[in-house]
Amino acid sequence: MIKIFIDPGHGGDDSGATGNGLKEKDLTLDISKRIKNYLDDHYTGHRIKMSRTGDATVSLSERTNEANNWGADFFLSIHINSGGGTGYEDYIYNQLDDSSETAKLRDTIHSEIVKQLDDVMNRGKKKGNLHVLRESKMSAMLSENMFIDTKSDADKLKSSSFLNKIAKGHMIGLAKALDLKEKSQSDGGLKETYIVKKGDSLSQIARDHHTTVDTLMEINNISDPDFIKPGQELKVTEPSSHDKSLKVGQTVTLKKSADKFTTGESIADYAKGKTYEILQVKLDRVLLDEIMSWVKKSDIQ
């Protein structure tokens, strides 16, 4: 199984760079969660751990220690640039040469990201002596996604569809670089289609199917929520017949009878019968802390 460690830069007391009403720490967390959700929705055979899942203060050595102790295969750190400039760039450790494994992985990821960000300046593939790149034992890359203190860049960062593009580029790049297995259509389970009728809005369709506009945009690869047309076929997620009142932050028990994660991988016995906090809720599944995995709603109580 491939272990991917995603590190949303800054957090808690450290807001990172700020500008144009934005804080770097919020954007890095948002983008990181989008990358994680995208990967979990589209690929299988991997696990993702994040250095933080909320607005927490985490030191640089805590981040690399956690990834090293977990035995991550890849370390991805997400940042937003500042200091006046525009566009996208990424970093690997400056002691690595261009034929290193890490450099090759970065080449693949870089080219997929800039493909998605086609209207953005590509500042190139860079090297630096940064803690998370130097102290992580596995291949590591840090991406700097636009300049928070440049208004035109900040305007882009305020758009959900642009953040989705950033996340999608990272997702496809990681999947190619790490050779992740694409989920077959049926693995996602519970996906149904809805034909758009005249006068429909994505937010109404989302409400009707007990899902969110973001989810519909994700599973249908829609970049502009205002652009749906009558007759269009949308994937929607079928509401689960199980408990719909689950909330983020709620503590639940993973049933002893639980068999598999939503990825299809078996749940280890030691993880069963324990209590976890819910980090995210989707229609048929919840993301649990500690094990950082999606489980079916029917498998918790």
Ligand SMILES: [Zn+2]
């Ligand atoms: Zn930063």
